[in-house]
Amino acid sequence: MRSIVLKRLATAIPSLVGVIVISFLLTRVLPGDTASYFAGPAATPQAIAEVRKQLGLDKSLPEQFARYVVDLAHGDLGNSLTTGQPVVTEIANRLPASGELTLLGLLFALGIAVPLGILAAIREGSWIDHLCRVIVTTGVSLPVFFTGLLLVYLFYFRLGWSPAPLGRLDVFYSAPPQVTGFYLIDSLIARDFETFRAALAQLILPAATLAIFSLAPLSRITRGSMLAVMGSDFVRTARASGLTPKTVILTYAFRNAMLPVITTLGMVFSFLLGANVLVEKVFAWPGIGSYAVEALIASDYAPVQGFVLAMAILYVALNLMIDLLYGVIDPRVRLEA
Amino acid sequence: MTALDTTAVEPDARPATGLSATLKHARHVVTGNPITGFSFTLFILLVVCALFGPFLVPYDPLATNTAVALKPPSLHHLMGTDQLGRDLLSRVIVATRLDMAVAVFSVALVFVLGGISGIAAGYFGGWTDRLVGRLSDTIMAFPLFVLAMGIVAALGNTVTNIIIATTIINYPLYVRIARAEANVRRNAGFVQAARLSGNGEIRILLTQILPIILPIMMVQMSLTMGYAILNAAGLSFIGLGVRPPTPEWGIMVAEGAAFIVSGEWWIALFPGLALMLAVFCFNLLGDGLRDIVDPQRRT
Numbered sequence: 350m351r352s353i354v355l356k357r358l359a360t361a362i363p364s365l366v367g368v369i370v371i372s373f374l375l376t377r378v379l380p381g382d383t384a385s386y387f388a389g390p391a392a393t394p395q396a397i398a399e400v401r402k403q404l405g406l407d408k409s410l411p412e413q414f415a416r417y418v419v420d421l422a423h424g425d426l427g428n429s430l431t432t433g434q435p436v437v438t439e440i441a442n443r444l445p446a447s448g449e450l451t452l453l454g455l456l457f458a459l460g461i462a463v464p465l466g467i468l469a470a471i472r473e474g475s476w477i478d479h480l481c482r483v484i485v486t487t488g489v490s491l492p493v494f495f496t497g498l499l500l501v502y503l504f505y506f507r508l509g510w511s512p513a514p515l516g517r518l519d520v521f522y523s524a525p526p527q528v529t530g531f532y533l534i535d536s537l538i539a540r541d542f543e544t545f546r547a548a549l550a551q552l553i554l555p556a557a558t559l560a561i562f563s564l565a566p567l568s569r570i571t572r573g574s575m576l577a578v579m580g581s582d583f584v585r586t587a588r589a590s591g592l593t594p595k596t597v598i599l600t601y602a603f604r605n606a607m608l609p610v611i612t613t614l615g616m617v618f619s620f621l622l623g624a625n626v627l628v629e630k631v632f633a634w635p636g637i638g639s640y641a642v643e644a645l646i647a648s649d650y651a652p653v654q655g656f657v658l659a660m661a662i663l664y665v666a667l668n669l670m671i672d673l674l675y676g677v678i679d680p681r682v683r684l685e686a
Numbered sequence: 687m688t689a690l691d692t693t694a695v696e697p698d699a700r701p702a703t704g705l706s707a708t709l710k711h712a713r714h715v716v717t718g719n720p721i722t723g724f725s726f727t728l729f730i731l732l733v734v735c736a737l738f739g740p741f742l743v744p745y746d747p748l749a750t751n752t753a754v755a756l757k758p759p760s761l762h763h764l765m766g767t768d769q770l771g772r773d774l775l776s777r778v779i780v781a782t783r784l785d786m787a788v789a790v791f792s793v794a795l796v797f798v799l800g801g802i803s804g805i806a807a808g809y810f811g812g813w814t815d816r817l818v819g820r821l822s823d824t825i826m827a828f829p830l831f832v833l834a835m836g837i838v839a840a841l842g843n844t845v846t847n848i849i850i851a852t853t854i855i856n857y858p859l860y861v862r863i864a865r866a867e868a869n870v871r872r873n874a875g876f877v878q879a880a881r882l883s884g885n886g887e888i889r890i891l892l893t894q895i896l897p898i899i900l901p902i903m904m905v906q907m908s909l910t911m912g913y914a915i916l917n918a919a920g921l922s923f924i925g926l927g928v929r930p931p932t933p934e935w936g937i938m939v940a941e942g943a944a945f946i947v948s949g950e951w952w953i954a955l956f957p958g959l960a961l962m963l964a965v966f967c968f969n970l971l972g973d974g975l976r977d978i979v980d981p982q983r984r985t
Contacts, residue, residue: 363823364823364824364827365827367820367823367824367827368824368827368828370824371824371828371833372836375836375837375839375840376840447767473924486966486969486970486973487966489912489965490912490962490965490966490969491962491965492916492919492920492923492936492939492958492961492962492965493920494920494923494939494940494943495939495954495958495961495962498939498942498943498946498958499958500948501946502946502949502951503949506946506947506948506949506951512948514947608796612690618829619826619828619829619830620829620830620831621829622829622831622832623829623830623831623832623920624831625836626831626835626924627920627923627924630923630924632942641835642924642925645835645839645924645925645926646925648840650840653836653839654836654839655834656832656835656836657828657832657833659834660828660829660832661827661829661832661833663939664827664828664829665827686733
């Protein structure tokens with residue numbers, strides 16, 4: 350198993366190199382003067398010259414790249430102009446907020462999409478199959494920020510079930526002592542159920558928005574792969590041997606049908622990490638997405654670049670995890686390696 | 687489907703040529719499936735709004751009138767007015783042109799760039815394949831919307847750069863399809879025949895491979911149009927590309943977002959709905975076209 354992990358880690362290296370090169374190039378293709386861009390709109394000529402020297406922009410391109418990589422290795426992504434804080438610290442502080450939101454959204458989506466896809470496949474042509482199709486078609490057409498606003502209008506303004514869409518916790522509560530950075534888990538560790546409830550209330554709408562968004566690809570793939578597996582020879586054999594439908598579907602078909610779903614998770618994560626930015630803006634969520642958006646609007650480039658790089662590295666890592674998970678579920682992959 | 691069957695059984699039905707064939711095929715596409723018909727109608731509506739929008743609208747989309755600010759939908763203003771008293775119906779209709787233009791240009795660009803490099807990669811293999819493959823792998827290593835944000839931030843905050851960013855993030859998809867289709871045909875009988883009769887490789891690519899791949903690529907265009915619209919609207923929602931007061935669906939939803947919590951739903955709803963319908967239309971159209979071009983992939 351260890352050699353497989355190592356082998357897979359090695360295949361992630363080209364992606365990582367590509368990501369670093371692209372994010373380096375993104376800073377160098379800035380139209381006009383990179384230094385004055387980094388220095389911000391209100392910088393004096395001296396300040397710009399200072400920044401130019403600081404960024405090493407007076408050196409040759411390969412030299413600049415080497416310096417960029419060395420800085421990266423030291424965890425230095427530059428400083429934000431608006432807050433003056435190092436970008437790495439701010440991203441690290443805000444990452445749990447985004448992580449909690451994205452993971453809960455994905456959990457919601459999986460909890461609905463997988464059973465829905467399975468039911469749609471085993472009752473092909475029934476109302477649940479049609480429901481699945483409607484969800485798949487409308488789900489991919491709904492702009493994620495629009496869904497979020499509709500949910501806010503309905504559940505906050507109309508029904509009043511949900512708290513105001515302003516961040517992770519209502520102002521009356523204080524954040525639980527930090528262990529994981531996930532408020533839901535931290536408040537449970539601190540046995541503070543009141544805060545847990547408040548944090549959950551804030552989380553439900555944005556997480557549901559993300560879930561609605563990722564429901565479509567997940568249920569589509571679940572249905573498709575379940576249909577393919579149900580029509581295969583080994584399921585027919587299992588049925589002919591007199592196994593109960595429950596055993597056939599859950600033990601035989603489901604495990605095999607999960608493989609394409611896990612492969613799709615990579616694509617779903619790509620969508621989710623992007624959608625996260627939009628959802629965070631709608632719900633004033635203090636995650637890395639809204640950090641990047643604030644920086645974009647203030648023409649503060651270092652945080653944006655740090656954000657793009659952090660997201661890309663996260664995404665490469667997620668894809669790596671998905672591949673390893675694939676090996677755990679499907680022994681054939683392990684044998685091949 | 688029925689249209690096709692009847693033509694097949696007619697004994698002396700000759701394949702129609704030219705304009706009549708195109709029309710016949712179009713009728714078959716539209717009437718074959720009511721959903722495709724519906725999306726086609728919607729498509730025509732979008733095209734009309736995009737082409738003639740500014741001449742159809744009842745009010746100037748930029749004219750402010752604080753006397754009627756924040757009014758809910760009424761007979762005078764069918765979609766209500768925004769915080770500056772601008773007529774939302776006019777703004778939603780006029781915005782169609784910009785949103786469609788961004789999507790059409792980026793999809794056309796990626797069709798040409800991704801299509802050509804994908805076909806070349808699949809047909810020639812070797813270093814062309816490795817180069818194109820490496821490029822699209824690198825793009826795919828990013829969460830796509832995040833990459834688009836980074837590109838627009840780096841290149842500058844303009845509509846042109848939104849088009850470029852959307853082109854880049856769609857590139858791997860087109861490459862993959864074109865590459866796969868060209869790859870299976872690189873040594874097909876008709877390609878070998880063409881080669882044997884002395885055609886150059888480029889000529890074979892253009893006259894033998896490209897025409898076969900074109901329909902599948904067209905379906906992909908329709909499907910990615912929806913994604914391109916969503917992507918561009920998402921970027922302008924977070925404040926990139928289009929600047930107020932230009933009417934554009936994404937930025938209009940963003941302007942309305944502040945009023946949702948106080949109950950003025952119409953400002954965000956109508957542009958959002960227009961956006962949704964446009965995307966819906968292209969997705970359905972793409973599915974319908976795919977059923978006709980490539981029935982095996984039907985879901």
